[in-house]
Amino acid sequence: xxxxxxxxxxxxxxxxxxxxxxxxxxxxxxxxxxxxxxxxxxxxxxxxxxxxxxxxxxxxxxxxxxxxxxxxxxxxxxxxxxxxxxxxxxxxxxxxxxxxxxxxxxxxxxxxxxxxxxxxxxxxxxxxxxxxxxxxxxxxxxxxxxxxxxxxxxxxxxxxxxxxxxxxxxxxxxxxxxxxxxxxxxxxxxxxxxxxxxxxxxxxxxxxxxxxxxxxxxxxxxxxxxxxxxxxxxxxxxxxxxxxxxxxxxxxxxxxxxxxxxxxxxxxxxxxxxxxxxxxxxxxxxxxxxxxxxxxxxxxxxxxxxxxxxxxxxxxxxxxxxxxxxxxxxxxxxxxxxxxxxxxxxxxxxxxxxxxxxxxxxxxxxxxxxxxxxxxxxxxxxxxxxxxxxxxxxxxxxxxxxxxxxxxxxxxxxxxxxxxxxxxxxxxxxxxxxxxxxxxxxxxxxxxxxxxxxxxxxxxxxxxxxxxxxxxxxxxxxxxxxxxxxxxxxxxxxxxxxxxxxxxxxxxxxxxxxxxxxxxxxxxxxxxxxxxxxxxxxxxxxxxxxxxxxxxxxxxxxxxxxxxxxxxxxxxxxxxxxxxxxxxxxxxxxxxxxxxxxxxxxxxxxxxxxxxxxxxxxxxxxxxxxxxxxxxx
Amino acid sequence: xxxxxxxxxxxxxxxxxxxxxxxxxxxxxxxxxxxxxxxxxxxxxxxxxxxxxxxxxxxxxxxxxxxxxxxxxxxxxxxxxxxxxxxxxxxxxxxxxxxxxxxxxxxxxxxxxxxxxxxxxxxxxxxxxxxxxxxxxxxxxxxxxxxxxxxxxxxxxxxxxxxxxxxxxxxxxxxxxxxxxxxxxxxxxxxxxxxxxxxxxxxxxxxxxxxxxxxxxxxxxxxxxxxxxxxxxxxxxxxxxxxxxxxxxxxxxxxxxxxxxxxxxxxxxxxxxxxxxxxxxxxxxxxxxxxxxxxxxxxxxxxxxxxx
Numbered sequence: 001x002x003x004x005x006x007x008x009x010x011x012x013x014x015x016x017x018x019x020x021x022x023x024x025x026x027x028x029x030x031x032x033x034x035x036x037x038x039x040x041x042x043x044x045x046x047x048x049x050x051x052x053x054x055x056x057x058x059x060x061x062x063x064x065x066x067x068x069x070x071x072x073x074x075x076x077x078x079x080x081x082x083x084x085x086x087x088x089x090x091x092x093x094x095x096x097x098x099x100x101x102x103x104x105x106x107x108x109x110x111x112x113x114x115x116x117x118x119x120x121x122x123x124x125x126x127x128x129x130x131x132x133x134x135x136x137x138x139x140x141x142x143x144x145x146x147x148x149x150x151x152x153x154x155x156x157x158x159x160x161x162x163x164x165x166x167x168x169x170x171x172x173x174x175x176x177x178x179x180x181x182x183x184x185x186x187x188x189x190x191x192x193x194x195x196x197x198x199x200x201x202x203x204x205x206x207x208x209x210x211x212x213x214x215x216x217x218x219x220x221x222x223x224x225x226x227x228x229x230x231x232x233x234x235x236x237x238x239x240x241x242x243x244x245x246x247x248x249x250x251x252x253x254x255x256x257x258x259x260x261x262x263x264x265x266x267x268x269x270x271x272x273x274x275x276x277x278x279x280x281x282x283x284x285x286x287x288x289x290x291x292x293x294x295x296x297x298x299x300x301x302x303x304x305x306x307x308x309x310x311x312x313x314x315x316x317x318x319x320x321x322x323x324x325x326x327x328x329x330x331x332x333x334x335x336x337x338x339x340x341x342x343x344x345x346x347x348x349x350x351x352x353x354x355x356x357x358x359x360x361x362x363x364x365x366x367x368x369x370x371x372x373x374x375x376x377x378x379x380x381x382x383x384x385x386x387x388x389x390x391x392x393x394x395x396x397x398x399x400x401x402x403x404x405x406x407x408x409x410x411x412x413x414x415x416x417x418x419x420x421x422x423x424x425x426x427x428x429x430x431x432x433x434x435x436x437x438x439x440x441x442x443x444x445x446x447x448x449x450x451x452x453x454x455x456x457x458x459x460x461x462x463x464x465x466x467x468x469x470x471x472x473x474x475x476x477x478x479x480x481x482x483x484x485x486x487x488x489x490x491x492x493x494x495x496x497x498x499x500x501x502x503x504x505x506x507x508x509x510x511x512x513x514x515x516x517x518x519x520x521x522x523x524x525x526x527x528x529x530x531x532x533x534x535x536x537x538x539x540x541x542x543x544x545x546x547x548x549x550x551x552x553x554x555x556x557x558x559x560x561x562x563x564x565x566x567x568x569x570x571x572x573x574x575x576x577x578x579x580x581x582x583x584x585x586x587x588x589x590x591x592x593x594x595x596x597x598x599x600x601x602x603x604x605x606x607x608x609x610x611x612x613x614x615x616x617x618x619x620x621x622x623x624x625x626x627x628x629x630x631x632x633x
Numbered sequence: 634x635x636x637x638x639x640x641x642x643x644x645x646x647x648x649x650x651x652x653x654x655x656x657x658x659x660x661x662x663x664x665x666x667x668x669x670x671x672x673x674x675x676x677x678x679x680x681x682x683x684x685x686x687x688x689x690x691x692x693x694x695x696x697x698x699x700x701x702x703x704x705x706x707x708x709x710x711x712x713x714x715x716x717x718x719x720x721x722x723x724x725x726x727x728x729x730x731x732x733x734x735x736x737x738x739x740x741x742x743x744x745x746x747x748x749x750x751x752x753x754x755x756x757x758x759x760x761x762x763x764x765x766x767x768x769x770x771x772x773x774x775x776x777x778x779x780x781x782x783x784x785x786x787x788x789x790x791x792x793x794x795x796x797x798x799x800x801x802x803x804x805x806x807x808x809x810x811x812x813x814x815x816x817x818x819x820x821x822x823x824x825x826x827x828x829x830x831x832x833x834x835x836x837x838x839x840x841x842x843x844x845x846x847x848x849x850x851x852x853x854x855x856x857x858x859x860x861x862x863x864x865x866x867x868x869x870x871x872x873x874x875x876x877x878x879x880x881x882x883x884x885x886x887x888x889x890x891x892x893x894x895x896x897x898x899x900x901x902x903x904x905x906x907x908x909x910x911x912x913x914x915x916x917x918x919x920x921x922x923x924x925x926x927x928x929x930x931x932x933x934x935x936x937x938x939x940x941x
Contacts, residue, residue, distance in 0.1 A: 140712065140716075142717065305893055306799075332883045335884075339796045345797070
């Protein structure tokens with residue numbers, strides 16, 4: 001019995017010993033601290049979110065993982081006791097340098113000193129090709145800004161070159177371009193631009209200096225065909241270069257501030273700064289065909305009517321493009337452009353509103369760039385000063401009630417919805433201005449229109465010519481728009497006779513003030529400034545083509561010319577537009593979008609109004625974006 | 634023969650001179666190019682400066698003589714827009730047009746001849762009817778419509794051919810099919826009627842009576858004579874192709890002379906228009922000369938008539 005008890009006792013001792021041993025062993029194991037042996041990847045960039053694999057031991061039950069300051073651990077998973085996967089985000093403003101990695105368990109914290117590095121953002125590396133099919137790549141392949149034809153390729157000029165200053169279209173304030181700052185003298189007779197240092201011309205043609213700016217500026221001012229130089233040319237007396245990075249413009253009158261405004265408006269008249277040394281070396285003709293600029297792209301090849309090929313530079317002060325190559329191909333036929341998009345031969349193509357609707361229905365992305373790009377306007381010709389031989393006192397358009405009736409007869413919203421398929425908004429002014437929204441579009445009221453005609457003595461209406469004016473750049477919807485207007489006017493008893501003309505056939509007669517009793521319209525690219533110049537061009541006695549005449553506007557324009565600042569001029573410009581609006585001087589219809597169909601390769605494409613031509617192809621990103629894109633300005 | 638060629642060459646030169654004069658005057662009668670250069674915003678002094686710079690303020694006859702003198706030296710002037718030498722602009726585009734014209738001509742002449750012969754020897758049979766339907770369609774369907782349909786079918790729907798642009802051999806297929814239809818139809822119809830006429834002649838009947846095989850009769854005896862009008866027709870049509878089809882080049886974004894001509898006309902770029910019309914004139918004069926010479930060479934009766 002005693003031996004039996006002894007055996008049980010021994011067995012119990014052994015079992016207890018075993019259990020204790022196991023327990024002690026287990027306890028001893030859990031007490032071991034976690035260790036970190038490696039991290040993959042061991043480096044990240046500011047702004048980056050990535051999954052990191054941490055390898056080591058004793059991770060079971062890990063409660064926290066840390067990557068140091070500026071790195072947020074969004075989540076982590078203990079895959080096995082030797083591996084943790086962590087999802088981290090490195091703050092965009094995280095300081096660069098090494099970070100300690102910490103893994104904490106109930107038993108303590110394992111550390112890997114300097115295990116992870118927050119590196120510098122890598123230099124932008126554009127890649128891939130952006131293929132754009134345009135209805136016209138330009139009527140001329142000359143890339144010197146002072147040569148006629150350059151304005152046709154402003155979208156390319158804005159890519160291969162930079163302007164001295166740009167304009168913020170929200171505030172209309174000039175903003176720095178190649179000139180980082182500028183000083184206007186106290187007497188307002190001169191302005192000195194301080195140039196950005198270190199800006200290089202393409203292909204090793206050296207650094208841009210004030211000599212290049214003076215050369216370009218002087219050439220543009222002297223050129224007879226340079227786009228819209230009248231304002232600027234009239235102001236400038238001479239230019240000088242006080243230093244390699246200083247360029248001064250002296251004025252004939254105290255209008256230096258206006259020089260700055262003029263350079264900033266209308267996109268600096270496309271005055272991209274050219275390389276003097278290069279042009280001196282190869283001559284203007286060669287330089288026009290193979291330009292050297294400072295822009296984010298450089299020209300590789302340009303063939304009139306065929307294609308333009310551009311290559312992105314890897315570093316640029318304004319924008320590093322995401323696409324290494326940009327190829328613009330001329331495809332005049334819209335159906336062909338659509339087919340090319342569908343087959344993946346191009347990434348971007350302009351389309352009409354009708355095609356845009358169809359393509360959108362098929363799942364294609366339609367981009368408005370820039371929105372409300374075109375002003376669709378009509379004029380009533382023959383409103384001339386009474387001393388002109390072609391002045392006809394019996395012309396119906398001379399009566400305000402007739403003009404009002406013709407405006408009230410039009411349902412602008414219907415036009416925007418049907419002809420422009422919703423890609424247009426009715427407007428009250430003939431020109432897009434920053435204050436256009438303050439002028440309500442004229443209401444649609446055909447009954448009142450008929451009454452007005454009766455009051456004006458035209459109860460039975462009258463006949464007039466309605467021109468469907470055709471020229472390059474006219475909106476594809478223009479013919480349809482003309483017919484719609486004819487319908488509206490017929491509905492109030494008028495008799496418009498529609499004729500189709502090439503506009504160039506009629507230019508001469510229009511300039512000679514011989515066109516009387518005619519209504520014709522235009523799709524005009526919305527401009528931002530200088531509006532007083534536009535008023536003078538179309539609505540004054542000295543206009544090249546008088547579209548409306550009112551002596552009050554003449555008086556205001558004369559006053560505007562004496563004002564040295566843009567701000568002062570705006571006040572009177574608004575008065576001019578008030579007169580035109582109240583007098584129903586023109587027939588503004590709507591502002592229409594410029595529409596593009598884009599492929600899946602295209603990511604962000606926003607209209608950046610600071611850029612030339614407003615198309616800013618250099619700012620388009622990949623889809624998904626590569627992340628090399630930097631915002632301009 | 635030599636005398637005949639010299640006389641035809643002199644006629645050709647006279648034609649070119651007359652043509653250049655007409656084009657020069659007509660281009661200037663339709664509007665002021667300066668307005669297109671600077672638009673309505675420009676003041677008169679600016680427009681005058683451009684006229685001075687481009688020589689547009691000189692008397693018309695002086696302008697023409699300067700143009701003619703330079704043209705003889707191969708200098709066709711510079712484009713108003715962009716200032717590029719006109720001869721370079723034309724020569725940049727001409728190779729593309731020549732390539733397309735040659736490809737189209739080979740396709741159309743080869744298939745047109747085969748179709749025409751088949752229709753003639755199988756007169757009023759199914760093949761003949763099919764060939765005649767093809768010929769009628771080829772001559773009546775507008776090439777831009779055919780081009781777009783081909784594009785939608787082969788490129789968009791099936792994705793087997795490129796849509797547009799100049800590139801590898803596959804880029805030629807659709808423009809050649811679209812542009813060659815008219816030429817093919819013309820050659821097929823002419824070959825058919827010509828073959829039918831020849832096949833009904835006495836010497837063919839005699840050859841048949843001698844037991845000559847039908848294939849030898851058709852290919853050796855009949856085709857040689859039937860081809861005479863076809864050759865002249867094909868040469869002139871090839872000249873048309875060489876001047877570049879505005880429609881085909883527009884639909885298929887083919888960077889040829891046709892589109893350059895269209896662009897120059899719409900922008901009233903006189904020097905370019907003049908250069909292109911002179912090129913067109915030279916091509917047609919040369920093609921007609923070639924056709925005449927070929928005709929005389931192929932048909933000895935004409936030589937004998939002239940000698941007599």
